[in-house]
Amino acid sequence: MNLDFNYYMPTRLIFGVGRLKKLATTRYLPGKKAFIVIGASGAMRKNGYLDRVIEYLKQNSVETVVYDKILPNPVSEHVDEGAGIIKENKCDFVLGLGGGSTIDSSKSIAVMAVNPGKYWDYINGGTGGGKIPPNRALPIVAIPTTAGTGTEADPWTVITKSDSYEKIGWGNDYTFPVLSIIDPELMVSLPEKTTAYTGMDAFFHAVETYLATVHQPSSDHLALEAIRLITRYLPIAVRDGENIEVREKLAWASTEAGICESLSSCISHHSMEHAISAYYPNVAHGAGLVMLSVAYFSYIAQRNPDRFSDMAKAMGEDVDNIPEKKRSFAFITALKRLIKDIGLEDERLSNYGVKKGDINKLAQNSFKTMGELYQITPVKLSLDDVVKIYENAFA
Numbered sequence: 094m095n096l097d098f099n100y101y102m103p104t105r106l107i108f109g110v111g112r113l114k115k116l117a118t119t120r121y122l123p124g125k126k127a128f129i130v131i132g133a134s135g136a137m138r139k140n141g142y143l144d145r146v147i148e149y150l151k152q153n154s155v156e157t158v159v160y161d162k163i164l165p166n167p168v169s170e171h172v173d174e175g176a177g178i179i180k181e182n183k184c185d186f187v188l189g190l191g192g193g194s195t196i197d198s199s200k201s202i203a204v205m206a207v208n209p210g211k212y213w214d215y216i217n218g219g220t221g222g223g224k225i226p227p228n229r230a231l232p233i234v235a236i237p238t239t240a241g242t243g244t245e246a247d248p249w250t251v252i253t254k255s256d257s258y259e260k261i262g263w264g265n266d267y268t269f270p271v272l273s274i275i276d277p278e279l280m281v282s283l284p285e286k287t288t289a290y291t292g293m294d295a296f297f298h299a300v301e302t303y304l305a306t307v308h309q310p311s312s313d314h315l316a317l318e319a320i321r322l323i324t325r326y327l328p329i330a331v332r333d334g335e336n337i338e339v340r341e342k343l344a345w346a347s348t349e350a351g352i353c354e355s356l357s358s359c360i361s362h363h364s365m366e367h368a369i370s371a372y373y374p375n376v377a378h379g380a381g382l383v384m385l386s387v388a389y390f391s392y393i394a395q396r397n398p399d400r401f402s403d404m405a406k407a408m409g410e411d412v413d414n415i416p417e418k419k420r421s422f423a424f425i426t427a428l429k430r431l432i433k434d435i436g437l438e439d440e441r442l443s444n445y446g447v448k449k450g451d452i453n454k455l456a457q458n459s460f461k462t463m464g465e466l467y468q469i470t471p472v473k474l475s476l477d478d479v480v481k482i483y484e485n486a487f488a
């Protein structure tokens with residue numbers, strides 16, 4: 094096969110335990126007045142992270158304005174509102190502190206702070222207007238407190254338009270953070286379930302970017318490492334959240350899977366999940382992915398087994414001693430074991446109120462909103478195939 098790819102990863106990463114305090118001294122802050130975006134849950138205040146960030150920025154002569162309304166499945170209304178507040182306060186960069194929802198929102202707010210109209214005017218897919226923003230974006234700084242989305246190392250932001258049940262990923266060259274500080278110490282306070290869900294989100298970013306038809310040498314290398322690290326360390330982190338060495342391994346796995354999302358791409362497993370959490374916002378993204386995963390990857394592996402045995406190997410399966418025909422299913426075996434080891438084997442779509450009668454609507458939504466990802470999935474999936482996969486996920 095000829096090598097044929099694009100490589101663009103412009104984010105400066107500051108990685109390591111205790112390195113949040115670099116905010117006080119770094120030369121790489123992109124402005125003098127930060128618009129800090131945090132979630133509505135109050136966790137950033139309760140854990141003292143917000144106070145620390147404000148204090149460090151002050152030491153670095155940076156003023157701050159805080160916006161604290163972001164929901165776990167973030168909505169476009171808050172993007173437009175946040176952008177309005179930035180304009181009034183004349184902030185010159187945006188800092189997202191928290192999980193994927195807050196950092197993604199900070200990216201979208203950074204775009205809307207310098208562009209006219211509504212956020213949805215620029216979205217590709219669904220009812221989005223598909224316009225190209227005439228201006229770039231305010232610079233973005235990302236400080237993740239979960240190890241999952243990888244948004245600190247990619248340009249993607251996923252926002253929901255709640256009145257039309259559309260959850261769509263979007264991004265451009267200006268929505269890469271200019272600076273991301275990844276400090277595993279900020280992740281020790283995560284509850285068990287959040288650790289498991291976010292860890293599996295990172296896991297599937299690695300798996301999907303490895304399988305995508307647009308994969309490339311660097312993403313392959315990082316994806317297999319992330320798969321290996323998450324398989325090994327996520328079960329430990331779920332049981333022993335305070336274990337900083339394990340948190341460090343998972344923080345890196347999540348960030349490298351984020352880099353994979355920049356260099357390669359997720360595939361339609363993500364389109365199918367977004368449809369679920371658009372209609373059922375109480376489904377955490379990682380939980381939705383887990384509940385679809387065995388059905389989805391079994392369907393793909395049956396039709397195109399290439400590359401599954403590499404991933405099974407990275408998960409510790411003794412692939413060389415398995416007959417060639419069965420190797421791709423070693424990945425499915427390892428996936429089921431991982432889901433069990435992190436205590437998620439009893440998660441079912443029906444527990445969240447998702448009904449079999451929703452399947453057609455979900456399948457259509459996944460094509461309408463995130464249809465692009467079907468084009469880089471290694472098996473061509475029709476609407477009927479997707480319906481079948483949702484049905485299998487219910488079985």
Ligand SMILES: [Zn+2]
Pocket residue numbers: 242294298363378
């Ligand atoms: Zn994801």
